[in-house]
Amino acid sequence: MSVVPVNSVTPADTYSPTAQLSLRNVTKVFHGKKDLFSQLAGKRTKDFVAIEDISLDIEPNTFVSIIGPSGCGKSTLLNMIAGLSDTTAGQILFNDQPIAGPGPDRGMVFQNYALMPWMTVEENVRFAVETVYPKWAAKQVNRTVKEHIQLVGLVGAEKKHPHEISGGMRQRVGIARALAISPQILLMDEPFGALDALTRGFLQDEIERIWEQQRKTVIMITHSIDEALLLSDRIVMMTRGPAARVDEILDVPFPRPRNRETIEQHPAYHSLKAEMESHLFRETRAVEAARINKS
Numbered sequence: 001m002s003v004v005p006v007n008s009v010t011p012a013d014t015y016s017p018t019a020q021l022s023l024r025n026v027t028k029v030f031h032g033k034k035d036l037f038s039q040l041a042g043k044r045t046k047d048f049v050a051i052e053d054i055s056l057d058i059e060p061n062t063f064v065s066i067i068g069p070s071g072c073g074k075s076t077l078l079n080m081i082a083g084l085s086d087t088t089a090g091q092i093l094f095n096d097q098p099i100a101g102p103g104p105d106r107g108m109v110f111q112n113y114a115l116m117p118w119m120t121v122e123e124n125v126r127f128a129v130e131t132v133y134p135k136w137a138a139k140q141v142n143r144t145v146k147e148h149i150q151l152v153g154l155v156g157a158e159k160k161h162p163h164e165i166s167g168g169m170r171q172r173v174g175i176a177r178a179l180a181i182s183p184q185i186l187l188m189d190e191p192f193g194a195l196d197a198l199t200r201g202f203l204q205d206e207i208e209r210i211w212e213q214q215r216k217t218v219i220m221i222t223h224s225i226d227e228a229l230l231l232s233d234r235i236v237m238m239t240r241g242p243a244a245r246v247d248e249i250l251d252v253p254f255p256r257p258r259n260r261e262t263i264e265q266h267p268a269y270h271s272l273k274a275e276m277e278s279h280l281f282r283e284t285r286a287v288e289a290a291r292i293n294k295s
């Protein structure tokens with residue numbers, strides 16, 4: 001097992017020259033509402049530092065998971081990488097260029113699916129492809145849509161609407177839609193969080209299979225230690241908030257292709273799992289202690 005300590009401020013010469021994505025001293029502050037009406041309504045009026053000074057390099061073709069206690073700022077971090085929200089301080093570089101907003105080079109899979117309910121499975125995927133590649137001929141669009149529906153195992157469900165399919169199938173549509181636009185990075189915010197354990201297990205295996213085929217850079221937020229260990233090359237462990245930081249980054253040395261049985265046999269499995277459990281336990285206990293002290 002290798003544990004890479006992370007300094008709170010990363011000196012410029014320690015940034016990886018080969019990183020595809022580079023977070024440099026990123027801070028996010030949510031500003032409180034200062035107007036009188038918000039004050040009278042008891043809304044949060046103070047500024048809230050969600051993330052403080054996070055530096056992180058992500059190499060191409062690696063599968064990175066982010067894990068940390070609930071509310072620590074994982075979605076905030078992913079949304080900034082997606083370009084859905086700005087950094088307050090610091091920079092996020094993608095292929096050495098600052099991120100200026102959302103783009104088709106980054107595909108996003110949301111926890112709550114975020115599908116268009118009035119569109120069929122096929123139309124949901126097609127809509128994304130046509131939006132990103134308006135100049136493509138119909139033949140190329142059709143081929144891309146078909147390929148991605150096949151890739152995620154949805155053949156036969158093309159004409160169904162989201163309300164006619166299961167949660168697991170909806171999430172497959174979300175994954176097909178994100179991959180069909182050929183992003184360089186796939187961003188997933190707790191993609192399996194809403195699913196039952198069995199469906200979750202099947203989809204994790206699917207992601208492992210798809211990742212073996214495509215080897216795209218993936219950043220996935222998860223609360224599941226087992227999921228992170230099965231899928232990741234590196235696991236970023238965040239501290240509790242406010243002012244959340246990166247505590248440690250674990251390298252996961254299991255050879256691929258992986259499955260649950262083979263990784264459990266690996267000599268590093270139990271120590272990695274124990275390391276993650278103690279991190280999550282410590283951080284979550286501190287969150288609870290702070291909550292009890294407040295009340």
Ligand SMILES: Nc1ncnc2c1ncn2[C@@H]1O[C@H](COP(=O)(O)OP(=O)(O)OP(=O)(O)O)[C@@H](O)[C@H]1O
Pocket residue numbers: 030048050068069070071072073074075076077241
């Ligand atoms: N738009 C916003 N305005 C104000 N505060 C926000 C906003 N979005 C998030 N926060 C706060 O920032 C902190 C981090 O939120 P975030 O959603 O990133 O956490 P998370 O780690 O993704 O949590 P979970 O595991 O529960 O999904 C929380 O305290 C949250 O209340």
Ligand SMILES: [Mg+2]
Pocket residue numbers: 074075076189
């Ligand atoms: Mg979240």
